[in-house]
Amino acid sequence: MYLFQMERGMRTMVMGALLLVFAMGCRKEKDPSPGGNVGFSGTPVELDLPSWVMDSIGIPAWPPDNPLTVEGVALGRKLFHEKALSDNYTQSCASCHVQEHAFTDPDPFSEGTNGAFGDRNAMAVINLAWDLRFFWDGRRNTLEGQAHDPVTNPIEMRNTWPEVEARLQAHPEYPSLFEAAFGTSTIDSNLVVKAIAQFERTLLSFNSxxxxxxxxxxxxxxxxxxxxxxxxxxxxxxxxxxxxxxxxxxxxxxxxxxxxxxxxxxxxxxxxxxxxxxxxxxxxxxxxxxxxxxxxxxxxxxxxxxxxxxxxxxxxxxxxxxxxxxxxxxxxxxxxxxxxxxxxxxxxxxxxxxxxxxxxxxxx
Ligand code: HEC
Ligand code: HEC
Incomplete structure (x- = not known):
């Protein structure tokens, strides 16, 4: 079983914001599921959330088997912008989730890699760390689960996971980035979606x-x-x-x-x-x-x-x-x-x- 601890001890007021330090320790034990950060702990992420967010909605709860680490978030950011996830290398998550549009698509419907269009508007990726359902119809319950779907969606990225895994494994940089983020250079889809979900959990907007x-x-x-x-x-x-x-x-x-x-x-x-x-x-x-x-x-x-x-x-x-x-x-x-x-x-x-x-x- 995989265990982790989270200490919320250190709280310091920094320029009106409460700087939170999550200290996450991972105990070395055998994890039955692949990609469970076996015996590995990265650098804990420091999120600065305003104190009113802490008082109102509190810290979002990450899945116990995917704590945020600096290395995981950095890898997720690269993967979110990685066109090798799509069949013909033309599309990344960011192609439809554009930062200047708050990670939505300004087009009514998004164009997939073969020119076909979906029938729903691409959703914003903002403060999703607190959400319990994803997609317009709520068909996914985790960000990890959500991130599996666009890659194989026949009107989006149109790829297969074995193909994505092989491409990333053969890439000059990814194996060492997965090693840094998860303690293994063997790339599988579970780790890809975990890293993407970590990055998405840092997309916080509370300064309007x-x-x-x-x-x-x-x-x-x-x-x-x-x-x-x-x-x-x-x-x-x-x-x-x-x-x-x-x-x-x-x-x-x-x-x-x-x-x-x-x-x-x-x-x-x-x-x-x-x-x-x-x-x-x-x-x-x-x-x-x-x-x-x-x-x-x-x-x-x-x-x-x-x-x-x-x-x-x-x-x-x-x-x-x-x-x-x-x-x-x-x-x-x-x-x-x-x-x-x-x-x-x-x-x-x-x-x-x-x-x-x-x-x-x-x-x-
Ligand atoms: C009963 C709950 C409810 C109330 C009350 C409500 N909304 Fe909504 N709102 C929704 C839902 C659900 C959607 C998404 C609907 C859909 O696309 O099918 C939505 C969508 C929207 C959107 C579009 C969001 C997007 O990303 O496309 C805007 C803007 C909006 N609402 C503004 C308002 C405003 C302004 C009011 C008050 C006048 C309001 N809503 C009242 C439930 C509500
Ligand atoms: C071809 C355009 C396209 C691509 C590529 C794409 N998305 Fe999306 N995304 C959409 C659309 C459209 C929806 C809404 C679909 C639905 O509800 O059925 C969506 C929904 C989402 C949601 C749900 C947000 C919420 O509030 O529930 C997340 C998160 C998301 N996408 C992340 C990603 C990630 C991560 C990738 C890359 C692995 C990705 N998307 C690739 C178009 C795209």
Missing amino acids: RYDRFYYGGDSTALTEQEKHGMDLFFRDAHCVDCHREHTFSDPGMRNNGLDLSPQDSGFYLVTGVNAHIGRFKVPTLRNIGVTGPYMHDSRFATLEEVVDFYADDVELNSPNLDAHMFPWVAGHIDLDATEREALVAFMHALTDDDFLNDPRFSAP
């Missing part, structure tokens, strides 16, 4: 103007219009009921009333339960100003269109409309033009320029 205003006490960080939009978001417009504070998402799978008869059945495709037809992951709204187009099927080009939808066009008879849509059913949502503009302005204040330009996340 909203954060500086609300948590940082900078009263000048938001304009009057944005503050108005914030009030609406958190109160009368009920957006926060699903796009919860902190991550602006929610672990539930929910139907926000897009369609009377959903073309994409969403969560139902995973569970086969009728009550799940039309339910989707609640996407984060952090950096939403740069991640358009919007919704799982990219039906809205702009945030103005999104707000008009919530103001005018929610399908109250959509099957399995979420209970949090009650204010809409009860006729309480009434947004005039000024309020709509304020809501849009507030959502733009969720953009975190440091995150979008952070050199630690770009192609190495």
Whole structure:
């Protein structure tokens, strides 16, 4: 059995942020599963999370068999940008998850390596360390599991894992990078996805103007219009009921009333339960100003269109409309033009320029 310990002992206030040092020790024991960091401990990662994040959502829990290490994150970053993962060497994860667009694809649907298109919008990769379900329909429960899928997806990277393993094994640098990250130079798919997941867990965005205003006490960080939009978001417009504070998402799978008869059945495709037809992951709204187009099927080009939808066009008879849509059913949502503009302005204040330009996340 593999064991690890995490010490949260050392906490120091550094420039308003709480610097956390995870000390992770790994005991040398035999691990029954391949790629379990057998008898190996890398350099623990130091994450600096603002103190309000610590107080509100706390430290994300990594899977016990994949603690974050400096070496693992560095390898994951390289693999996230590695085109050898795709059949014809043209596409990496970053081809569809573009940093300046908060790791989404600005195209409505992403083009695979043979020119075919998928039918859902590429999702943002932001603060996913806290999430419990991945993909619009929630079909994966871990980032490791998620990272397996694009590589073999017939309309994405169109490769096979044995081929990817062979390419990386024959590469001049990867074997030693896997050795540094996992204590073995024998590359297998489990280690590839572990490294990618480690990197993804460092994609943290908590420094928007909203954060500086609300948590940082900078009263000048938001304009009057944005503050108005914030009030609406958190109160009368009920957006926060699903796009919860902190991550602006929610672990539930929910139907926000897009369609009377959903073309994409969403969560139902995973569970086969009728009550799940039309339910989707609640996407984060952090950096939403740069991640358009919007919704799982990219039906809205702009945030103005999104707000008009919530103001005018929610399908109250959509099957399995979420209970949090009650204010809409009860006729309480009434947004005039000024309020709509304020809501849009507030959502733009969720953009975190440091995150979008952070050199630690770009192609190495
Ligand atoms: C061809 C474009 C494309 C490529 C290449 C691609 N993705 Fe994606 N990604 C998407 C799309 C589209 C979705 C949403 C698909 C769905 O929900 O069915 C998605 C979803 C995700 C999610 C889920 C986010 C969430 O909030 O649940 C993660 C994480 C992710 N991709 C990471 C990766 C990683 C890691 C790689 C490389 C191994 C990768 N992607 C390669 C297009 C792509
Ligand atoms: C019942 C829960 C719920 C409420 C309330 C809600 N949303 Fe959403 N929101 C969702 C879900 C679920 C999605 C994804 C829907 C889909 O694509 O099928 C979504 C998608 C979005 C998107 C697009 C995100 C993306 O990445 O494409 C935006 C923007 C948005 N909501 C803003 C708002 C605003 C503004 C309000 C308040 C007026 C609001 N939401 C209220 C659940 C909710």
